[in-house]
Amino acid sequence: MTRRSAATTGGSAPTAPGGTADLVLLGGAVLTMDETGSRADAVAVADGRILAVGARAEIEPLIGEGTRVIELDGRALLPGINDSHLHATWLGARWPHTFFGAPDPEAAAQVSGVLAADREARRTAILTAGRMLSEVGITSYTEPGIGPGEDDGETGCFHSEVLDVYRELAAAGELRQRVTMLALYGVLDGPSDVETVLSGIRERAAAAPEPDPAWLNMPGVKIFGDLIPLSRQAWTERPYDDGTHGDLLVNGDSIEQKAERLAEMIRSAHAAGLQIGLHATGDRTIGLALDAIADAAAQPGAPSAQQLGHVIIHGDLATAEQVRRMAELGVWLNAQPGIASITGAWLTAMMGPDAAAEAWQFGAALDAEVLVLSSDAPVLHHDWRHWIAAAEERIVAMGGDASPDAARARLHRLLRAYTAVPAAQDRAASWKGTVEVGKVADLVVLASDPFEVGAAGLPEVPVDLTVLDGRVIFER
Numbered sequence: 040m041t042r043r044s045a046a047t048t049g050g051s052a053p054t055a056p057g058g059t060a061d062l063v064l065l066g067g068a069v070l071t072m073d074e075t076g077s078r079a080d081a082v083a084v085a086d087g088r089i090l091a092v093g094a095r096a097e098i099e100p101l102i103g104e105g106t107r108v109i110e111l112d113g114r115a116l117l118p119g120i121n122d123s124h125l126h127a128t129w130l131g132a133r134w135p136h137t138f139f140g141a142p143d144p145e146a147a148a149q150v151s152g153v154l155a156a157d158r159e160a161r162r163t164a165i166l167t168a169g170r171m172l173s174e175v176g177i178t179s180y181t182e183p184g185i186g187p188g189e190d191d192g193e194t195g196c197f198h199s200e201v202l203d204v205y206r207e208l209a210a211a212g213e214l215r216q217r218v219t220m221l222a223l224y225g226v227l228d229g230p231s232d233v234e235t236v237l238s239g240i241r242e243r244a245a246a247a248p249e250p251d252p253a254w255l256n257m258p259g260v261k262i263f264g265d266l267i268p269l270s271r272q273a274w275t276e277r278p279y280d281d282g283t284h285g286d287l288l289v290n291g292d293s294i295e296q297k298a299e300r301l302a303e304m305i306r307s308a309h310a311a312g313l314q315i316g317l318h319a320t321g322d323r324t325i326g327l328a329l330d331a332i333a334d335a336a337a338q339p340g341a342p343s344a345q346q347l348g349h350v351i352i353h354g355d356l357a358t359a360e361q362v363r364r365m366a367e368l369g370v371w372l373n374a375q376p377g378i379a380s381i382t383g384a385w386l387t388a389m390m391g392p393d394a395a396a397e398a399w400q401f402g403a404a405l406d407a408e409v410l411v412l413s414s415d416a417p418v419l420h421h422d423w424r425h426w427i428a429a430a431e432e433r434i435v436a437m438g439g440d441a442s443p444d445a446a447r448a449r450l451h452r453l454l455r456a457y458t459a460v461p462a463a464q465d466r467a468a469s470w471k472g473t474v475e476v477g478k479v480a481d482l483v484v485l486a487s488d489p490f491e492v493g494a495a496g497l498p499e500v501p502v503d504l505t506v507l508d509g510r511v512i513f514e515r
């Protein structure tokens with residue numbers, strides 16, 4: 040058993056009064072999601088932190104009069120799920136009308152106009168999403184793109200005021216997830232004006248940190264590189280069916296000028312010490328971004344790309360070579376496996392079978408240790424269990440080893456891509472993302488061990504319980 044002070048990292052005694060835990064969960068498969076895939080039987084929690092992880096007999100002495108004891112009865116316990124690219128305000132406002140897989144696709148297609156017009160509506164949307172996400176074990180997410188770029192936006196879900204509402208909820212202790220947010224100075228899914236984005240980057244770099252970054256943190260900016268292949272607007276080496284190569288989402292007279300302006304935004308954000316979440320799907324856009332990041336990191340006195348943890352968001356057409364380069368630079372690939380399963384045939388029609396066969400390099404990204412998984416809800420449903428299954432399906436379809444041993448090892452890494460790795464994307468791996476002593480007690484209990492059913496069976500495994508900061512916030 041490992042046991043250490045909850046409040047400090049160097050102490051040797053628990054800080055709970057009398058050495059007892061507030062909450063103990065025991066008699067199950069504790070999947071710590073550390074790198075080696077270590078397991079235990081029981082966990083003790085005190086003051087919102089993990090007090091001890093070990094065998095049942097080692098944890099039982101920490102049970103006192105005030106301890107809530109939960110018998111796991113063989114169920115699995117994992118770190119809370121971190122959906123590292125999820126538009127919670129938009130999800131809450133649109134629900135249940137996701138873009139793909141909605142219960143009533145016709146009704147979903149008709150949703151338009153302002154969905155969250157004012158402070159109250161924005162608050163309701165965030166709280167609605169927060170409850171839904173708790174029900175599937177999500178305890179952290181990244182809200183990628185809130186800010187002045189969308190103050191006149193159609194839906195109202197990305198308006199600057201959304202940040203004010205998050206601040207209020209964080210201060211009142213009402214958030215049901217830990218939130219990382221990226222600031223948006225350009226418009227959503229439209230061309231950015233370079234001067235507007237550059238002045239936004241300066242403004243963000245000068246902004247004071249959030250008062251409690253463990254609950255609400257704003258480490259950087261969202262920048263739009265290009266759009267998506269399905270609208271022929273990803274900037275690509277391969278031509279589309281109409282002979283074009285797509286475009287960049289930057290105002291400019293020529294593709295060369297747009298490329299230089301995008302590179303300038305990336306270099307400026309890096310020089311300012313901001314994390315960049317770059318919406319990029321085409322291989323040419325991704326190549327440009329990696330060059331710009333490498334240039335920025337090579338400047339004297341500049342932080343490394345690793346320190347800032349930039350994120351290529353979507354990266355649908357990233358090549359295997361680009362994925363390896365991301366690993367060298369320390370750049371994350373934040374991907375949505377559901378998009379691969381839902382739009383694969385569509386991509387074949389737009390770009391041909393070779394492009395579709397080489398898209399969505401989840402296996403290469405997993406091997407390179409840069410893969411972070413997310414839902415992009417409300418584009419897709421927020422249920423991560425489906426997207427782990429979809430990632431496995433895609434990797435095997437691309438020639439990944441389908442033997443039981445390889446599948447088990449891969450399931451461990453896919454689960455990490457929804458827990459430990461997004462914590463690293465959040466630059467918070469030292470205090471969340473695994474079940475280890477001293478880390479925050481954000482936990483999820485599944486009705487059975489995912490390794491018994493495999494990735495394909497995971498969507499059928501119910502989520503039984505969600506613990507946030509040591510408090511049970513959802514019970515099935």
Ligand SMILES: [Zn+2]
Pocket residue numbers: 124126183415
């Ligand atoms: Zn998105």
